[in-house]
Amino acid sequence: MKINAQQLLKEKNIRITANRILILESFLKSSYSLSIADIEESLPWADRATIFRTLMTFKEKALLHTIKDDDKALKYALCSDACQVNHHHIHPHFHCDICSKTYCLTQYEFPTPDLPENFKASNYSLIINGICSNCQ
Amino acid sequence: MKINAQQLLKEKNIRITANRILILESFLKSSYSLSIADIEESLPWADRATIFRTLMTFKEKALLHTIKDDDKALKYALCSDACQVNHHHIHPHFHCDICSKTYCLTQYEFPTPDLPENFKASNYSLIINGICSNCQ
DNA sequence: TATTATATGCAATCTAATTGCAAATGAGAA
DNA sequence: TTCTCATTTGCAATTAGATTGCATATAATA
Numbered sequence: 398m399k400i401n402a403q404q405l406l407k408e409k410n411i412r413i414t415a416n417r418i419l420i421l422e423s424f425l426k427s428s429y430s431l432s433i434a435d436i437e438e439s440l441p442w443a444d445r446a447t448i449f450r451t452l453m454t455f456k457e458k459a460l461l462h463t464i465k466d467d468d469k470a471l472k473y474a475l476c477s478d479a480c481q482v483n484h485h486h487i488h489p490h491f492h493c494d495i496c497s498k499t500y501c502l503t504q505y506e507f508p509t510p511d512l513p514e515n516f517k518a519s520n521y522s523l524i525i526n527g528i529c530s531n532c533q
Numbered sequence: 534m535k536i537n538a539q540q541l542l543k544e545k546n547i548r549i550t551a552n553r554i555l556i557l558e559s560f561l562k563s564s565y566s567l568s569i570a571d572i573e574e575s576l577p578w579a580d581r582a583t584i585f586r587t588l589m590t591f592k593e594k595a596l597l598h599t600i601k602d603d604d605k606a607l608k609y610a611l612c613s614d615a616c617q618v619n620h621h622h623i624h625p626h627f628h629c630d631i632c633s634k635t636y637c638l639t640q641y642e643f644p645t646p647d648l649p650e651n652f653k654a655s656n657y658s659l660i661i662n663g664i665c666s667n668c669q
Numbered sequence: 670t671a672t673t674a675t676a677t678g679c680a681a682t683c684t685a686a687t688t689g690c691a692a693a694t695g696a697g698a699a
Numbered sequence: 700t701t702c703t704c705a706t707t708t709g710c711a712a713t714t715a716g717a718t719t720g721c722a723t724a725t726a727a728t729a
Contacts, residue, residue: 412695412706433685444709449686451707465601469717470685489646494655507646510625510659513638515666519630522660523646530651548726550676569716580678585718587676605686606716 400425409458416443420451421460429498430464430474430490466492466499466524477503487521493529500529536561545594552579556587557596565634566600566610566626602628602635602660613639623657629665636665 402421406413423431423439436448452473455461464472474490487509489502502525509521538557542549559567559575572584588609591597600608610626623645625638638661645657 414695414707416708445685446687446710447708454707491648491652491654500649502646502649505646505648508644510638510641510643510661512627512641512661512663513636513666515669516627516663517669518627518661518663520662522662524658524660525646525648525654526656526658527648527652527654530649533651533653548675550726552677581716582679582718583677589718590676 405460409460411454411458411460416447417451417454419443420448421455424461424473424475429500430472432468432470432472434470462488464488464490464499464501464522464524466490467494467526468492468497468499472499474499474501477501487523489523489525491525491527491529493532494526495528495532498529499524541596545596547590547594547596552583553587553590555579556584557591560597560609560611565636566608568604568606568608570606598624600624600626600635600637600658600660602626603630603662604628604633604635608635610635610637613637623659625659625661627661627663627665629668630662631664631668634665634667635660 402418402425403413405421406417411417419440420436420443423436433445433448433452437443437445440448452461456463456473459476461473462476464474466472487506489505489507490499491502492499507523509518512518538554538561539549541557542553547553555576556572556579559572569581569584569588573579573581576584588597592599592609595612597609598612600610602608623642625641625643626635627638628635643659645654648654
């Protein structure tokens with residue numbers, strides 16, 4: 398793991414606890430976004446409410462953002478540096494209809510559409526559905 | 534009302550009932566998308582399960598599509614003709630952070646981003662957050 | 670008008686999210 | 700190092716929204 402979870406927490410002024418380190422490490426290790434249930438599965442001793450509140454905290458501190466894909470459960474993914482600089486950012490995500498994984502495509506920017514008169518955009522969230530490279 | 538709900542149901546091969554006519558009319562009248570709760574409010578005598586199943590049917594028959602915005606409840610909106618021709622379409626939606634209404638911007642197309650190698654897209658769903666013209 | 674598949678209403682269930690509260694713990698002060 | 704106190708945690712309970720089962724009612728067509 399290149400990026401140190403503990404250090405990242407300190408940088409973000411988040412109190413360091415075992416739970417938080419392990420939950421953050423789950424995200425650092427994963428190439429796709431995770432739901433509360435995903436985290437419960439990888440850390441079976443952890444309490445759902447604690448995971449939930451940890452994710453809330455991480456989101457407030459702009460360490461994570463949420464994604465609503467076609468699955469029932471909300472997913473969470475690490476914010477890139479771009480996210481962290483600017484809270485009003487563009488988020489393309491790819492949801493695989495087969496394995497149901499959702500990938501955060503922060504490096505793939507897209508041009509924003511025009512809007513009707515007097516509509517002011519602050520944030521764009523794009524969900525692309527399809528089939529990922531693993532499931533072809 | 535320009536478009537006739539009853540006729541629309543017939544075209545789509547959906548059995549005509551009082552419930553379905555009134556629910557469909559709610560959508561024809563509305564300039565924004567509706568949740569189950571919204572419909573319950575405007576048709577207080579209607580049963581939630583019936584509304585739910587009606588919306589399922591409408592979605593299956595490509596009369597409606599669903600939108601997951603920042604609200605908890607799922608929203609539904611009429612499909613445009615474009616939707617109906619091609620099931621793999623592009624959906625820009627605008628969610629107002631103040632009044633919480635979500636508008637379907639079918640006329641506002643956007644260019645699709647490039648994807649990583651071997652990722653095949655079939656559907657794009659864009660949620661734009663911001664402030665609508667009514668709330669400026 | 671009779672028949673039959675489909676739609677409805679009601680109550681119950683499910684799933685995921687969310688909260689309350691007392692006990693445990695982290696981080697800075699002494 | 701130990702003390703102090705705000706913060707975090709674990710457990711149980713609750714909420715919100717979605718979804719289902721089943722008996723009855725109804726639409727469409729013969």
